[in-house]
Amino acid sequence: MKRIIILFAFLLILGACSEKDQATPNDRFQDYVTHWNELKFDEMYDLFSVNAANTYSEEQSVLRTQTIYEDIGVSDLEVSFEELTEEQLDVAMEEGTATIPFSVQLETLAGPVSFEHEATLIQQDDETEDEDSKNWYIEWETGFIFPDLKENGQIRIQTTNPKRGEILDRNQMPLAINDTIYEIGIVPGNLGDNPEQSKQKVADLLGMSTETIDTALNAGWVEDNLFVPLKSVLPEESFLSELLAIEGVQSQEITGRVYPAGEAATHLVGYIRNVTSDDLETLDADQYSANDKIGSRGLEQLYEEQLKGKKGVSILIANENEEDIVLAEIPVEDGKTITTTIDINIQEKIFNTFEEDAGTAAAVDPKTGETLALVSSPSFDPNEVLYGTSGNLWGELEEDERNPVLNRFSATFAPGSVIKPITGSIGLSNGSIVLGEGIEINGLTWSNGEGWGDYEVRRVSTSNGPVDLADALIRSDNIFFARKAVEMGAEAYTTGLKDFGFEEDFPFEYPITASTISSSGKLDDEVLLANASYGQGELEMNVLHLAMTYAPFLNDGKMVKPTLLTSEETGQVWKDELVTSEHANAIKDALRKVVTDGTARNAQDADFPISGKTGTAELKLTNDSSGDENGWFVGYPTDDQDMIIAMMVEQVQDKESGLATKKVTDAFKAIK
Template sequence: MKRILLLFIIPLVLVACSNDEEVTPNKRFNDYVNHWNEQEFGEMYGMFSQVATESYPEDQSTLRTEKIYQDLNVSDLQIDFEELNEEELEMAMEEGTAELPFTVNMETIAGPITYEYEATLVQQGEEDEEEEMNWYVNWDPGFIFPDLKDGGEIGIDTVNPKRGEILDRNQMPLAINGTIVEVGVVPGELGDNAEQSKKQIAELLGISAESVDTALNAGWVQDNLFVPLKSVLSTEEELLSELSAIDGVQRRETTGRVYPAGEAAGHLVGYIRSITADDLEDLDPAQYSANDKIGSRGLEAHYEEQLKGKKGVKITINKEEQDEIILAETPVEDGETITVTIDVNVQEKLFKSYEEDAGTAAAINPTTGETLALVSSPAFDPNEVLYGTSGDLWERMENDEQNPLINRFASTYAPGSVFKPVTGAIGLKDGSIKLGEGIEIDGLTWSNGEGWGNYEVTRVSTSDGPVDLEDALIRSDNIFFARKAVEMGSDAYVSGLNEFGFGEDLPFEYPITMSTISTSGDLDDEVLLANSSYGQGELEMSALHVALTYTTFLNEGNMIMPTFLTSEETAQVWKEGLITPEQAKAIQEALRKVVTEGTAKKAQNADFPISGKTSTVELKLSDSESGAENGWFVGYPTDDQDILIAMMVEETQDKESGLAVQKVTDVLKQMK
C-alpha cells in the first residue's frame, strides 16, 4: 500500500514542475518590454517571430528603431502592457497565439509622445525537435509608431530661434542681428585663371587657399551653384568691391551678429563662435548641434541661456499623397533681449580716452548704483573676430605686450591712495580717527620700531602741524593712515575691510573677481597692515568695487548696491551705516579739496567742480628695486552727482603726471 501511494505522488510533482517552467506570453512579452525599455535592440530582434524576421530584416526593424530614437533624442522611455488574465492565458496556451495591448511613453526633442498599440505573440518550435516551444513577437513598423504600420517616413523639421539682442540703457545696440554679406563663388564662372582667382579670393578674405578648395570640392557643389566662403561686414565696401571684380565671386546679404560698439565694448559684450565637439559633450543636444553658434566671453557667454532661445521642432510621419501626421511639436522660442544699465556713450568715451594706454575703468551712478561703463583697454573688436580678414588676428593679440585678451575690469589690482578714504571711514567708525583731531608726524618717513627691520613708510610731503583726516586725504599722507591702522590693530582693521565687502562676491550680475585683503586673508604682519592702509601691501580691488566704496561718502554712510540690468531695482543699500552722515559729508568735502588744494589739481580744467582722489601705485620688483607704476583717479561732479568714474592707467611712470586725472576729467567734461 505504501508503495502505490509513493508512485502516485511522484507524477504529480513532475507535472507541477513542468507547469512552473512553461513560458507564458505574459512572461515572454515582459522580457521583450524590459529589453525595449533599456533600448537593447539586438536582444529584441532575437525575440521576433519567423514571419516578422522574414518580412522585416534587422536593418528595417530594430536598427531602424534605434536610428529613429537617436534622431529624436528619445529619453524616459516607458512601455507598459496589460497581462492576460487566467482565462485569456489558458486560451492563448491552447491556440498558440496571444494579443497584448501596450502603451508607449517617451520624451523627444519635440516633446512627449504617447501611443497605444497591440502586440501579437505566437508560439514557435516543435516539442519533439531540438528547438523548444516559445513565444515570439509578430513585429511590424507600428511598434515604432502606429502610423508607420502601413509605411511612411519620419520627418524632423527644426526652426532655429533668433538670438536675443543686447541693448544699453537707452536702447542703443551692443549686440544685434544685423545685415552682413556672405561672399562666395560660383565655380563655373571662375574662368580660365581659376587657380589664380581662388588664391586672390583667399588672400582678400584672410583664409587659406586649401579651405577654398575644400569648399569647392564638397559633394553637393555644382558649377552653377553658389558656394559660400566667408561672411564680412556690409560696411567693408572697399573689400567687397575688390572681391566683386574677380570672376565667379558673388555675394548675398544675410543676417549675422554685429557689434556696433566694436573694441570699446569688446570684453564687456564678447562674441559668438562655432560650437566645438567639446561643447557638445556638455550641451543639451535638443538645443545645440554642430552647426550652431554659442556665446564666447562677456555678455554673450554669461547670458547664453537667455539669448539662445529654444529651437522649434516638429516630428512628423510623411506618406505619399497624404497630409503629414504630426507626432509632436514644440514651437520656436526666440532669445530674450537683454537690456543693461550700461550707457554706450560713456563706454565709448572712456575707452577712447585710453588711446594707446592700458588700464581699466568703471563708471556708475553713485546714487542709484547703476553701472554705466565697464572698460578694459586694450581690447579686441568682436566684429573682427567674426568677420575679420586678418589670418593672424589671434597670434597678434596673444603676442601683444599689452595683453588685449585680458579682461581688466573683471580683474583686481592694488588701488593705492584712492583707498585711503576707506581706511579713513574704518577709523572713524572704530573711533581711532576723529574729525578735526590730528597727530604729530615728523619727517618724510616712519617706522614702528625694531620689529620692522629697515622698513619705513614714506610720505610725499611734510606737514606744518598736526595731521588730521582731511589734511591726510588732501596731501595723501601715507604715514597718517599707516599709524592709524596700526593703532586700530589687525583684527579691527580687517573687520572694517570686511564691512566694506572684502572677501565676498559683489552682488552683481556680471562676474567680477572678489576683492582681497591679502593672500592669506589676514593682516597679522604689522608692516603688511601699515601698507594695506594706503592701498598697497597685498590689497587688491576691482575698479567697480573701488567705485562702489565711494558711494558710501555720497549716500550718508551707506554703500549702494550695484545694478547691471535695467530690470533690477535701483538705489538699494548694500552695506548700511558704514559711517555717519556727518562723517560722510566731511570726507566729501575733503575729496573736493583734493582737487582744489591737493594732488588732483588737473581736474580743475573742467568748468564745473569735480571731487576725487588720486593714487600712484608702485609695483615693486623687489624690496630694493622699483618696477612700473599704475595711476588711479576716482572722480565725480561735486554738485550733480550722477556719474562717478574709477580709472586705473597702467605703467604711468614715464608719462605725464596725473594722467588718470586728466582722462577722467576729459570724459566728465564730455558728459556735461
C-alpha cells in the same frame, strides 16, 4: 461498466490538463510585450507568424524598429495590454485567431509619444514542439512601430535653431545683436579663364589662403553652378566692391552676430565663437552640434544658457505622396534678451579717454548701485574676431606688450592713495582720527623704530604745522595715514576694511576678483599695516569695488550692492552705517579741496565742479626709485553726485602728471 466510467473520467481529466497546459494568446503576447519592453528585438522576431516573417524580414521589422528607436532617442518604453477574458479565449481557441488591443508609451528627443494599436495573433504549428502541437504567433505589421507609419514611410527628425538673445544697454541700445551680414562665396563654374588668379585675389582680400579656398571648392557636394560659402563679412567693409568685381564671386545676405560698440565693450560683452570638439565633450548634445556657436568671454559666456535658447525638435512620419505627420514636437525657444544697466555712451566715452594708454575704469550710480560702465583698455574688436581678414589676429594680440586680451576690470590692483578717504573714515569711526585734530609731522620720511629696519614711509611734501585729516587728504600725506593706522592697530584697521567689503566675495553678477587686505588676509606686520593705510603693501582692489567705497560719502553712509542687469533690484544696501553724516560731509569737503587746492587740480578743467581723490600705486617693494607706477583718480560731480568714476592708468611714471585725473575729467565733460 464501472471500469468504463473510470476510463472516461480519466480521459476527461487528461483532456482538461492538456487544454490547461496549452499556451494562450495572452501568454504568447505577454512574452512578446516583455521582449519589447526590454528591447530584445531578436527574440521578438522569433514570435512572428509565418506570414509576417515572409512579408517582413528581420531588417524590415524589428531591426528597423531598433534603428528608429535609437535615432529618435527612445527611453522609458512601456508597452501594456489588457488580457482577453475567458470567454474571448474560448472563441480564440476555437477560431485559431485573436485580436488584442495594446498601448505604447515612450519618451523621445522631441517629447512623449503614446498610441494604441491592435495585435492579431494566429495559431500555427509550433516547430519547436511535437508535430501536432500548435502555438500563437504575432501577425506583425508596421503599425507596431507607429500606427501612421506605412511600409515605405520614413521617420524624419527636424531641428529648428533658436535665435540668439540680444544684449542691450539700459536705453535699449544694442551691445550684441543679430544683424545682416554678407556671406562671400564662389560659384566654381563662373571663375573665368584664370581661376587661379581669381582665387588668389579672393584670398588676399579675405585674409585666407588659396589652400583653404581649394579645400572648400573640392568638397564632395560642390558642383560648378553651386554657391560655395567661404567667409562672412560686415556690410560696411571697404573692400566689398572690389571683392564682388572678381569673376565667380557672389554674396548672400545672412544673419550674424554684430557688436556695435566694437572694442569699447569687448571685455564686458564678449563674443561668440565656433563650438570645438572639447566643448562637445561637456555640452548638452541635444542643444549643441559641431556647427553651433557658443559665447566666449564676457556676458556672451556668462549668460550663454539664457542667450542660447533651446532648439526645437520635431519627429515626423513621412509617407509617400502624403503630408508629413508630426509624431512628437518640442517647440523652439528663442534666447532671452539680456538688458544691462550699462550706458553705452558712457562706456564709449570713458574708453575713448584712454586712447593708447592701458588701464581700467568703472562708473556707478552711488545711490542705486547701477553699473554704468566697465572699461578695460587696450582692447580689440570682437567683430574683427568674427569677420576680420587678418590671418594672425590672435598672434598679433598676444604679442602686443600692452596685453589687450587681459580683462583689467575683473582683476585687482594696488589702489594707492585713493584708499585714503576709506582709511580716514575708518579712523573717524573707531576714534583714532578726530576731525580738526592734527599731528606734528616733520620732514618727508617717517619710521616707527628699529623694528622697521631701513624702511621709511615717504610723503610728497612737507607741512606747516599740525596735519589733520583734511590737510592729509588734500596733500595726500602718506605719513599721516601710516601713523594713524599704526595707532589704531592692525585689528581695528582690518575690521574697518572688512566693514567696507574687503576679504569677501564681491556681490556682482559678473565674476570679479574680490578685494583683499593682504595675501594672508591679515596685517600682522607693522610695515604692512602702515603701507596698507595709503594703498600700498599687499592691499588690492577691483576698480568697481573702489568706486563703490566712495558711495557712502554721498549716500547717507550706505554702500549699495552694485547691479549689472535692469532686472535686479536697485538700491539694495550691501554695507550700512559706514560713516556718519558729519564725517561724510567733512570728507566730501576735503575731496572738493583736493581739486581746488590739492593734487587733482587738473579736474578744474571742467566747467562744473568735480570732487575726488588722486592716487599713485608704486609697483615696488622697497624705497627704490625705480619701478612702474599706476595712476588713479576717483571722482564725482560735486553738485549732481549722480555718478562716480574710478579710473586707473598703467605706467604713468614717464607721463604727464595727473593723467588719470585728466582722463576722468575729460570723460565727465563728454558725458555731461
